[in-house]
Amino acid sequence: MKRGKAKSQVVTMRDVAKESGFSSATVSIVLNNAPLARYIAPATKERIEKTAKRLGYRPNVMARFLRSQRSHTVGVMFFDVLDPFCTPTLRGIENALFSTSCLPFFADAQNQRNRFERYLEMLLERHVEALIVVANWLFVDINLLADLSKRNIPVVTIGWEVANETVSSVMVDNEAGARLALEHLYLLGHRKIAFIRGPKAIIDSAPRWKGVQKFAQGAGLEIDPGLVAELPDVFDTYSGFEAGYRLTQELLGRKKRFTAVLAFDDLTAFGALRALTKAGIKVPEQCSVIGFDDIAPAALAAPALTTVRQPLEAMGALAVSIVMDGINAATEKRAAPVVHRRSTPELVVRESTRPAAGRGSGD
Amino acid sequence: MKRGKAKSQVVTMRDVAKESGFSSATVSIVLNNAPLARYIAPATKERIEKTAKRLGYRPNVMARFLRSQRSHTVGVMFFDVLDPFCTPTLRGIENALFSTSCLPFFADAQNQRNRFERYLEMLLERHVEALIVVANWLFVDINLLADLSKRNIPVVTIGWEVANETVSSVMVDNEAGARLALEHLYLLGHRKIAFIRGPKAIIDSAPRWKGVQKFAQGAGLEIDPGLVAELPDVFDTYSGFEAGYRLTQELLGRKKRFTAVLAFDDLTAFGALRALTKAGIKVPEQCSVIGFDDIAPAALAAPALTTVRQPLEAMGALAVSIVMDGINAATEKRAAPVVHRRSTPELVVRESTRPAAGRGSGD
DNA sequence: TTGTATGCGTTATCAA
């Protein structure tokens, strides 16, 4: 009944229609520049557009969804957004999404499975057109994600790969990255190198170690098992730091000389850095340290950390382009191809590495 | 016409109605546990609920919005999400929002005014029920936000305050924080202290400096103008680091002794740390450094940074509770109160500060 | 070149 203007500050299409003197069908056609707009008189168009602007009309995405079945919305789910890995990835996703006029829903599982599931539910209730999962370690039932794909909702994971035929993924080329890191140390003359391997449960660990082994083999570098440590499978956000610290102390305790540490990731490297510093060993003068990831603190540390950079922003953008392809495929009733992309890591040389001390320690 | 079951994997309420043999009205009443559900036969309820579960029915939030005018969605807008200030804040927001079953849209202005405006537009099109703005420095036309408030969309800013009667805000008590920092140095015996003040354009700068001055006055500590530097008004994400580095070098160049540096924020402190290290001055042995914010890298640095902690997660949660009050007020047609909250900072003592060197440098 | 009518998935009002 009473359409009180008291309540409704929101301008609807009907308001524009009434005000401009045309039907809402015409208004719809004009404002959306639909195919039929070809046949609308220019004067009409102009009048409608002007009143729309004057009234401050804004299309209602939700009402539109009811007809078009398009929500112009995607879900972005993090396993743990506090992981420094996530922020640049998020930036990359946001940036790429911006030009598609899709808006992302933000969800953070906080490494809890039930939160993950609840968020999946909420995302589904809101009919996201795609889902991007930024993953680090938590293990989620693959079927949950596969279910989405079956509903024709494209899913892509970043930093984690599902052994599954229905979910796309974007990961850095871990093997190449590890090779880059070791090669760097090798070219600086380091031969006694300590390694802190990643936890078994993390998917990146194996390929990184493989990269190390392959390079070592090719270069004739011997990996001393006495200089190899491995991170345990515990996953608080910053556990890598603590563990890196502890393992480096332990390595130091073994009384085997080493002139460089190759850490699983930057967090571990920071832990190593602190342990070395505490032990009175100067980095990089007496020992070099190299990390992996290039998270923000790497550039801030003193000494600034040499590391292998994951192109996280680009990976985020890549993920967006993959799901967008999927959305377009779905719209055109084509099957969305599932792809697994590998991005190329890059060596970033800063201050924590330098040529192996001539004589003095090594050899 | 043909309602092909080929396409629609989505279960609607009508599907549940058809399958259970009741009308969709009844289904709606039961599934929402509406007041009328009191009068529905238990057997009916059970049957409906079972079929709903069996079919995997999920309410469509958008369709629901059309009737209820509630989108169960809020906007979270960042000026620059790469600022380390943002991540914990985001976590706090997300965490508090989770229990309200509102889902946040993520928007990042990347410090660009036009992006900010475009996102505002997109958020409005999606009928967010509230807006939380996580701000650091960019200056946005206040009226844009005030407009939202006028539409009964509650707005709260975190880390930035609008000189305006319609937008709520949450900030740390900068004055108290600065006092905490200086007091810490003072109690450690430092008397020759260098200061790096914040940029004029940042709202936090003035109150922090006021806190410093007040404490100095109260304690009879002299602030040597020759030991005071000020960050310039440039705002790339990490410009504070560079500037802190440069200004510390300059301070060092003035040849005036100082035994501690009180930096505007952690980024600046990291810059100072590096400059000191480069100059061969050991921290904290020869010079203490204190920051402000307690961003993640502070705990990772070697030495770990002593700083004043902003309770960012709590601030995010507080912002959520403010807008939720606003939403509830709007629902009940009450006026939403505008509030300005100050959160209490906390001193975090780590490794970068220690008692002033007995003799040797100071005095 | 433009208008009318219908339906998208829900919920609220009214009848039965």
Add this chain to the structure above:
DNA sequence: TTGATAACGCATACAA
């Protein structure tokens, strides 16, 4: 205790 029906804001098929 339950079922028709209308309406939310929009876009399309069809009519004019």
